[in-house]
Amino acid sequence: MKIEKKSKVKIEIPMSSMPDIVFMLLFFFMVTTVLRTYAGLNVELPEAERIKKLEGRSHISYLWIDRNGDMSWNDVPCGPDKTLYQLAHNKRLSDNQLVVSCKYDRRVNMGIIAEAHEQLRKAGALAINFATRSKSR
Amino acid sequence: MVIKRRQKDGAEIPTSSMADIAFLLLIFFLVSTTINTDKGIDMMLPDWGNTLDVPKRNIMNILIDQSGQLMVDGNITQLAFLQETVRKRSEENDKLIVSLKPHKSTEYDDFIAVMDQIKLAGATRVSIADPDK
Numbered sequence: 001m002k003i004e005k006k007s008k009v010k011i012e013i014p015m016s017s018m019p020d021i022v023f024m025l026l027f028f029f030m031v032t033t034v035l036r037t038y039a040g041l042n043v044e045l046p047e048a049e050r051i052k053k054l055e056g057r058s059h060i061s062y063l064w065i066d067r068n069g070d071m072s073w074n075d076v077p078c079g080p081d082k083t084l085y086q087l088a089h090n091k092r093l094s095d096n097q098l099v100v101s102c103k104y105d106r107r108v109n110m111g112i113i114a115e116a117h118e119q120l121r122k123a124g125a126l127a128i129n130f131a132t133r134s135k136s137r
Numbered sequence: 138m139v140i141k142r143r144q145k146d147g148a149e150i151p152t153s154s155m156a157d158i159a160f161l162l163l164i165f166f167l168v169s170t171t172i173n174t175d176k177g178i179d180m181m182l183p184d185w186g187n188t189l190d191v192p193k194r195n196i197m198n199i200l201i202d203q204s205g206q207l208m209v210d211g212n213i214t215q216l217a218f219l220q221e222t223v224r225k226r227s228e229e230n231d232k233l234i235v236s237l238k239p240h241k242s243t244e245y246d247d248f249i250a251v252m253d254q255i256k257l258a259g260a261t262r263v264s265i266a267d268p269d270k
Binding site: 029033050108113128 | 156183
């Protein structure tokens with residue numbers, strides 16, 4: 001029996017479109033990247049089931065309250081008084097689609113949260129989102 | 138005087154390193170991109186100074202004490218039964234507003250657990266009452 005020899009054809013991956021692919025990926029990441037991130041406070045978020053993903057990152061401001069009751073608005077220390085009102089009010093004036101992501105520690109008392117919400121209401125920052133973790137089943 | 142003619146050389150931008158530059162930028166954005174992971178329970182706070190009169194029959198009062206115990210319209214309830222109670226009441230009355238009133242010493246964790254059950258029951262009109270000072 002005669003065994004046929006395999007033909008020695010060189011297989012090459014076409015590289016001419018490589019820069020196009022790279023550029024396409026580059027533009028995607030350039031558009032989706034948000035470089036601004038906040039350090040925040042050390043909080044342990046509560047867990048919940050019925051949670052939604054928060055869209056429109058450029059409109060989100062963050063309010064942290066840690067277990068000691070310390071408060072921070074976009075990394076600026078504040079209290080549940082005029083300081084928070086001023087920060088929220090200034091942000092609300094520059095962005096009318098503002099959403100406040102509330103990152104509160106799970107052991108914080110509702111008293112301080114109510115005081116903070118009162119300032120947010122006065123400032124007109126009404127859309128809020130209670131940041132939670134997904135419940136592990 | 139003889140004026141020298143300029144040579145007509147075609148000026149070209151070297152493009153051979155274009156792919157390298159693009160790769161470099163790509164890697165930078167790949168590393169610095171953070172995928173949006175913000176998630177939680179949406180809520181709309183009422184406007185300051187804007188009070189609305191709501192008929193009593195359209196309000197479902199839920200009180201949470203400092204230990205996380207619940208009282209729904211005057212009856213002590215367990216968290217496990219809350220979802221069913223809210224769902225039943227919402228089906229009976231489509232104008233129902235769930236009013237949630239925590240104690241000032243209630244832990245946020247207990248509040249979120251109740252809020253989660255209300256949202257799971259499909260209630261859309263939820264109001265948070267300020268705790269008594």
